[in-house]
Amino acid sequence: MKKIKFSKRLATITTVALMSVLPSSVFAAEYPEKPITAIVPFGAGGGTDSYARTLSSVAYDVLKQPIVVVNRPGGSGYVGAKFAADARNDGHTIMIQSAGSFILSGMLQKRPVDPFKDFIPVSVIGQLHTGIVVKKDSPYQTVQDLIADAKKKKLIWAHAGRGGVHYMAASALEQLHGFSAKDVPYKGGGNVRNALLGGQVDFAWIGVQQVAGFEDSLRVLGVANTERDPVQNSYKTFEELGVDYSRFVSPITVYVPKGTDAKIIEKLAVSIKEMQTQKAFKKLTKGAGLAVMYKDPAETKLYLETLRDEWAPIVEKVKAKLAKK
Amino acid sequence: MDIIYGFISLFSNPTAIFTVFAAAIVGVIVGATPGLTTAAAIAMLVPVTYYLDPIIALIALYVIGKAGRFGGSISAVLFNTPGTAGAAATQLDGYPLTQKGQTGKALKVSVLASGCGDFFGDMLLIFGATFIASYTMKLGPPEYLAIYVMAFIVIGSVVGNSILKGLISSLFGILIASVGLDPVSGSTRFDFGDVNLMSGFSLVPLLVGTFVISEVLIQAQRSASNGAVGYKIPTSEDPDSQRLSWSEIKRCIPVTLRSSAIGSFIGILPGLGSSVAAFVSYGEEKRRSKEPEKWGTGIIEGVAAPESANNAVSGPSMIPLLTLGVPGSTIAAMLMGVMLIHGIQVGPTIFTTSKDLIFTLFAAGLVGILSYVIIGYYGSGFIGRTIAKIPPRLIYPTVFILAFLAAYSVRSSLFDVLVMLIFGGVGYVMRRYDYSVAAFIISFVLAKGAEEAFRQSLLISDGSLLIFVERPVAAVFLSLGVIGLGLRVRQAYKQRQFNKRLTQS
Incomplete structure (x- = not known):
């Protein structure tokens, strides 16, 4: 009797323990479990918005969940960025940014979020x-x-x-x-x-x-x-x-808040790549004259860091010049 | 006569015709709801339009925008709460008409003036777009500053009876406008370290707060002091109070024509917008009037002037958008986005490369005007009667809730809801002590553009103020403004002399 009880308890403990270890990978397999909110920190109808909208138009076919574009303009793209950085890092809130100005503006002035510390880049989807x-x-x-x-x-x-x-x-x-x-x-x-x-x-x-x-x-x-x-x-x-x-250049980049599970990022990146092969997506981007690109998470990170390092000495000089004005 | 081909192609497409009518109905409803701005409704529709045929998508958004401009006047007339920014001037005389029991009359004037203004503006768009654009293109920052100054002076005459209080309200508007990014250096001002203030206040929460929330508070206070029953929208048994007589229509014709011209001119210039157009024409007509003291007490000219100007903005605001790719309003920016996604290239060549599409759209605009005029004209009596039956204890709470929706929907921001509530309180206090909220809002709108134009001009001229008199167009507008100011001062002086004599005798 006692033995059975013990094994029962053991089973419960194991299950609980497993559940606390497993969720991220289990959830990642199910991700996305609900519609994804894409924060666009610019107004509807602009360049970055158009990229987001074309992506969202084919998202459902690939992810089986829609991507809902939410425009949160203001503060050179930092109002939306702050909102995205504060969102839950479960992959259901992403940000689509014009990364060139985002990074430069963060280097030039103190901004409420850091493009590199508060976000993980998922993929470059286009470039201006x-x-x-x-x-x-x-x-x-x-x-x-x-x-x-x-x-x-x-x-x-x-x-x-x-x-x-x-x-x-x-x-x-x-x-x-x-x-x-x-x-x-x-x-x-x-x-x-x-x-x-x-x-x-x-x-x-x-x-x-x-x-x-x-x-x-x-x-x-x-x-x-x-x-x-x-x-x-x-x-x-x-x-x-x-x-x-x-x-x-300004690479149009998909970001997720820091601390997002690597498996979710991978799933998102692979899905974005697949979305870009969809007929409807090609038709829309061609019509709108949007240049389409794809970089995977590692390439994107490297690319953005390279740009930042290239720009650092120029930004320092501009800072000095603007301080004089 | 490309527009005739536009009509042919419109009428040979049943879906397009249906879209025009549906959009006119949706536009009127959305415009009339104090919480739903036309811009917010269009923003919600933009993603849907990617799946539609481009012409259907554009017709839907364009006609909703037009009908919404008229719709905004319905709630301004009925509840003293503007449904859109452009209708804020309409309530100055529209609501007093309702209080006299003449809702039907006010709405009929509004819809006819809206339709005339809209038609006037569309004619300019259809026959003069390229010609006008070749001139407006040459206007630079100094010319814009001069136009801003002129608009400000003309509007000055509607700020209320006390010049001092009007000035204080205006300065408050300018102060609030200076929060956010500096237009030249891009550094932040008065943001107190809060990211939400980084880009400053946006118009909709301020407008909804100072006009709508403050009105709800005033109504709540009124019903509290009148006991629980509350006040009811008065109805008049006299059938003439709902009808428009020929002599009344005749009185409004010159007002409507002049205001349409003012509205169209303002529409051509990107960035000023319909609220400025409505207030400028209201101010100008009040100045011209032989009985300026009657303005604000409920006269039909006071509805005709702002409404025709407000709608006259619609067509001409498409000129900078289509030919120069400069969107003058939020709605225009969204239309441009839809064109972009459908591969329709805006620019000087649009009238040749997308000729069929553009003229079909223009034809749809004209049919759209006719549709909302019919809906508004024959529906106005019905709307007035129905609303009068609804007790205010249901109306104002509903308006209050819709106001939250309006403030939130612009930037999906809870911060904007907070701004709306705070400015609701501010607006209430301002109105209690007779400080003009209209002067506050208009100064807020004009100050942003004026500061930008002023500082751009000084960058071009290396800090020399002479740039404003050296450029002929700027000089003309500035001197018009100065003359206007002179006339006002003289009028005020004469009035004072007159009052003095009255008290002496």
Whole structure:
């Protein structure tokens, strides 16, 4: 009698012990068990939002659970980021960020969350490229023309906010070539483009996808990356043009809060890869002119850290310059 | 005549026609609900539209936006709570009309003025888009600042009787607007280390708080002092109080035309928005009126002016969006997102590359106007009668709950709900002591854009203020503003002399 009782108790203990050890792997196998909330820290209809929406449109077919996009704009993407960082790290809340500006803005100023310490990157799903753009009737045919003239007189240029990818790319170029120009920040890429079209400024740094539809009135002088934009592939890179530059891009990255189980991250990454092969996804991204990429969790982490390390010395100099202003 | 092809293609597509009618109904309902902003409804629909044919998706969102602009006036007239930001000016005279038992009349004026304004704006969009865009493109920060200053001065005449109190309300609005990111350096201001304040306050929770919550509090107080029965929306047995006579329509025609022009002009400029348009035209018409003292006591011109301007914004605000890719409002930004996802490229070439789609959309807009005018005109009496039967003890609590939904839905943020509640209290105190909440909200809206334009201009000019007089367009708008200010001062002076003589004799 006693023996049976003991073995019964043993069984209970074992079960309890097993349950407390197993859950993560068991749950990971079942993940996702409910709809996934994707925090987009920008407004509906913007670039990052479009990536999130295309992904969410095919999510159900792959995950058997929907991805619900929630826009939480504000604070250069940090209001949404804080919300995502505070969410439960069970993989049911993810964040889709424009990682370039996210990382740069965190390096430049004290922000409520740290892009590297408070999050784990899951996958890069696309990338935005920045470049120098002038009006079609501008005297500058090449980047070299522009730099030569900028050394002689103070040019005025537009961008979408100090500290963002475009501004930093421009600052890097100024540092490398020893000139300085007057910057005027505008709200959003559309307004920057408009300032250029209206002849308010001499040149602008904007995402090259913004030039689509305006090819007759604008000219892209060069893109600040080693490789061309996979969609807007007619624009030459600074590397091809033989101009000294620093690489500045904004990878659209899926993040989860820190402490999320590795198995969940793996499942999410594999699912994202599968979503990108779906017909509907391809059709949507092609129509919208969104450049699609895929990097697995390890590649993504390495890529983002490499970018951060490349940018660190430039950010330090910009910090010093802005402190003087 | 591309628009004729637009009509042909619209009427040969039964789904599209059905969408227009459905969207008009949804828009009116959403607009009329004080808690549901049109922008929030459209944001909820955006993901659905990815599965729809692009033209159906665009028609749905565009027509909801139009009908919602009118719908906003329904709750402004009935409950003194604007359903949308643009309707905040409508309640100044709309609600007093309801208190006189003339709800039906107020709503009829509102829907006819909305329809006229909307039609006026759409004509500009259809026949003048490319031409207008080639001019607005040239407006830079100095011109925008001049326009902001002019708008501010014109609106000044609606801030209430005390100039001092009006100024205090405005300064408070400007102070609240300065919370958040500095438009130039990008560093944070007055955020007190709170991440939620990093990007400042957003309009909807402030608007819902100061206009809707404060009204609920005032109504609650009124019914508490009147005993548990509470007050009832008055009904009048006189059939003329619900009808519009020809002479009344005639009085409103010039007001509606001028306000439509003002609304259209403001719509062309991205960023000012329908609340500014409505207040500017209300202020301008009050200034022009021979009996300015009657404004605010429930006259139909006071409904016609803001409503026509509010809806006239709709069409022209598509001009910067379609031709320049600059969205002027939240709704425009979402429409752009839908176009992006469907591979419709905005830009100067849109009128050739997506001609069929664009003109079908414009045709749908015109049919949409007709639909909501019919719904509004024939439904207004019914709405008025039905609402009058519902006891206020059910209405205001419902409005109160919907207000939470409104504040939350913009950014899915509980913080915004808190902001709404706090500003509900602030709005209540302001209204008790006769400080204009409209001046507060308008200053909040204008200050953000004006500061940005001012500082951008100074960056361009290296800190020289001369840039505002050297650029001819900026100089013209600034001097118009100064003349307007001069006229107001003279009017106030004359009034004072007149009062003096009265007291002396």
